[in-house]
Amino acid sequence: MRLLTKRLVFYVALFAVWELAIRLFGISPVIMPAPTDVFRALGEMIGDGTIARDLGASFMRLAVGLVIALLIGLALGILLAKSKTADDTLGSLILALQSIPSIVWLPLAIMWFGLNEKSVIFIIVLGSAIVMTINVRTGIQNVSPIYIKAARTMGSSGPDLFFRVLLPASVPYFVTGIRLAWAFGWRALMAGELLSTGPGLGYTLKYASDFGRMDMVLAIMIVIGIIGVTVDLLLFQRFEQRVRVKWGLEAAH
Amino acid sequence: MFLSIENVEKSFGKDGRRELVLQDINLRVEEGEFVSLLGPSGCGKSTLLSIVAGLGNPDSGRLQLGGRDIRKPGKERGMVFQEAALFPWLNVEENVMFPLKGSMSRDRMRETARHHLRLVQLSQYGGHHPHELSGGMQQRVSIARALAMDPAVLLMDEPFGALDEQTRMRLQDVLEGIWIETKKTILFVTHSIQEAVRLSDRVIVMGTHPGRILQDIPIRLGRPRNLHAGEMAEYEAHILGLLKTENDKVEEEEMRHAASH
Numbered sequence: 001m002r003l004l005t006k007r008l009v010f011y012v013a014l015f016a017v018w019e020l021a022i023r024l025f026g027i028s029p030v031i032m033p034a035p036t037d038v039f040r041a042l043g044e045m046i047g048d049g050t051i052a053r054d055l056g057a058s059f060m061r062l063a064v065g066l067v068i069a070l071l072i073g074l075a076l077g078i079l080l081a082k083s084k085t086a087d088d089t090l091g092s093l094i095l096a097l098q099s100i101p102s103i104v105w106l107p108l109a110i111m112w113f114g115l116n117e118k119s120v121i122f123i124i125v126l127g128s129a130i131v132m133t134i135n136v137r138t139g140i141q142n143v144s145p146i147y148i149k150a151a152r153t154m155g156s157s158g159p160d161l162f163f164r165v166l167l168p169a170s171v172p173y174f175v176t177g178i179r180l181a182w183a184f185g186w187r188a189l190m191a192g193e194l195l196s197t198g199p200g201l202g203y204t205l206k207y208a209s210d211f212g213r214m215d216m217v218l219a220i221m222i223v224i225g226i227i228g229v230t231v232d233l234l235l236f237q238r239f240e241q242r243v244r245v246k247w248g249l250e251a252a253h
Numbered sequence: 254m255f256l257s258i259e260n261v262e263k264s265f266g267k268d269g270r271r272e273l274v275l276q277d278i279n280l281r282v283e284e285g286e287f288v289s290l291l292g293p294s295g296c297g298k299s300t301l302l303s304i305v306a307g308l309g310n311p312d313s314g315r316l317q318l319g320g321r322d323i324r325k326p327g328k329e330r331g332m333v334f335q336e337a338a339l340f341p342w343l344n345v346e347e348n349v350m351f352p353l354k355g356s357m358s359r360d361r362m363r364e365t366a367r368h369h370l371r372l373v374q375l376s377q378y379g380g381h382h383p384h385e386l387s388g389g390m391q392q393r394v395s396i397a398r399a400l401a402m403d404p405a406v407l408l409m410d411e412p413f414g415a416l417d418e419q420t421r422m423r424l425q426d427v428l429e430g431i432w433i434e435t436k437k438t439i440l441f442v443t444h445s446i447q448e449a450v451r452l453s454d455r456v457i458v459m460g461t462h463p464g465r466i467l468q469d470i471p472i473r474l475g476r477p478r479n480l481h482a483g484e485m486a487e488y489e490a491h492i493l494g495l496l497k498t499e500n501d502k503v504e505e506e507e508m509r510h511a512a513s514h
Contacts, residue, residue: 146334146336146338147340149332149338150332150334150338151351152307152326153307153308153331153332153399153408154328154331154351154352154398154399154402155327155328155352155402156351164351164354165340168342169340169342171342245384246341246384247341247342247384248383248384
């Protein structure tokens, strides 16, 4: 409860200082709107259904992209974990690709798919699949040797060993992979929408920017932030924590 | 059904030179016998056990169980490790059912698992997950899991080595009870003299550099053993004397090694 109080005081103070500074120095809302303007814009956009419509469109894209990315990541991760040759060759390429932000693929994606949904989904898949691949590979390679030994003395080998021991033993890494895939995908989605087409949160943000509506821009940024934090902290990190406790990787709190 | 180990040798590569870990190992374990391999760390007792399990291969020599060569792991040799090695994604009952899959109906599997959980006095815990159990309880589940596939021989690699003294003594009682009830052949690795004498029909005392069998000591005492505390102490003193000479040798070698660097 004390934590909540501290945070509440902090945010109230933050908005108060912000509001005060804007009024004191008479800053134009085109440069920086006051929090009251931002919340009014947010209220309007929620009221007229803009936010709901944009969120729906954005999440649809993200869901499609993530499902494709997770399937690719799982398949590639298994391949890299099982084949030394694939890991030495394809693995190095994937590590190299990881250092390229997926959004820089957009020009190429637009040439290939056109200025539409597919390009954005392509960017999401690229961003998310790589991090999922790396986690699946690491997970399978890091399965505790004692599990493998124990299973072998119980007559398990080959595909039976793989499906009944190696895969389930790697689940904590898969969960981390999914969380990171979401985080990368969410960022890629916003960047993609900002630079291509709508409807979607990123697109509305650009639209607002074109009309100099910085109150709307900030309102959408707040929505993006809140959704990012909510999904990551409340959903994924909790789930990840539970899995890690169950798998004996972390003590319960 | 008996286990025979003939002329087994094993060496590991180390800094470019080979070190002999097991030399001239000959051992015969009769059906229903409880045999312990006892020795200081580095005597190769765990290596020998994993060779019997089929997890490692000897450089030379021959291993047979019931007249058939041992080449790879198999369900006729159950293994209990120092870590319980239970699968965290399965509950206790599913863990015990793990080795049974494909060999019987699901109902029979469940029934067999429950029977063996009763044997280790954990029938109330079938629905729990491993992380909810203490170390001693996890190790009992691991014993139940190995026994559930009805192996001809049970291999145990310092199964109580990571447990506290009280839990350890309690599990020794439990294991002796199981052995009296099931008459399983057990090959048990330990570095505790007390534990070896407490549990075994025969104690195989091993020495180091290279790992070899020093002496095969039959423990001619009735069961349960805790009724024979006095005689057990005599056996323990005898074995301690044997290992003392070994320890002096190890110490001397370490000194020489330290001096040469």
